[in-house]
Amino acid sequence: MKSTILNLGLPILMFFAFTTTMQSQQNKKGKKSKIEKEFLDFDQDEDGIITLEEFKEKRVKKRRDKLSESELEAFYARVEKNFTLYDKDEDGQITMEEFKERKAKIAEKEKKKAAGKQ
Ligand SMILES: [Ca+2]
Numbered sequence: 001m002k003s004t005i006l007n008l009g010l011p012i013l014m015f016f017a018f019t020t021t022m023q024s025q026q027n028k029k030g031k032k033s034k035i036e037k038e039f040l041d042f043d044q045d046e047d048g049i050i051t052l053e054e055f056k057e058k059r060v061k062k063r064r065d066k067l068s069e070s071e072l073e074a075f076y077a078r079v080e081k082n083f084t085l086y087d088k089d090e091d092g093q094i095t096m097e098e099f100k101e102r103k104a105k106i107a108e109k110e111k112k113k114a115a116g117k118q
């Protein structure tokens with residue numbers, strides 16, 4: 001009797017897992033414009049490319065008043081390192097494609113992290 005329940009339960013579980021995956025994929029598509037907006041937020045002069053200067057400016061803006069000079073310097077170093085993670089072809093500029101790629105990777109990582117916590 002117990003095994004009958006198990007045999008029925010597994011396909012149902014798999015079905016739910018499948019539909020949940022489908023839903024999250026749909027959400028991802030909906031989020032595309034959000035990433036594009038984020039990109040434009042970085043791209044101050046709207047030339048379709050994020051330079052290191054623009055990247056730094058945006059990241060530091062909120063923190064500038066709160067951090068000491070040495071903290072700010074450390075923060076800049078971190079931001080520069082972060083920039084290279086986005087800039088895949090290392091030309092010193094982040095294109096929309098590179099930005100999206102990196103964002104997708106981050107989302108993937110966070111998904112894995114969240115799954116590991118369960
Ligand atoms: Ca720009």
Ligand SMILES: [Ca+2]
Pocket residue numbers: 087088089090091092093094095098
């Ligand atoms: Ca690049």
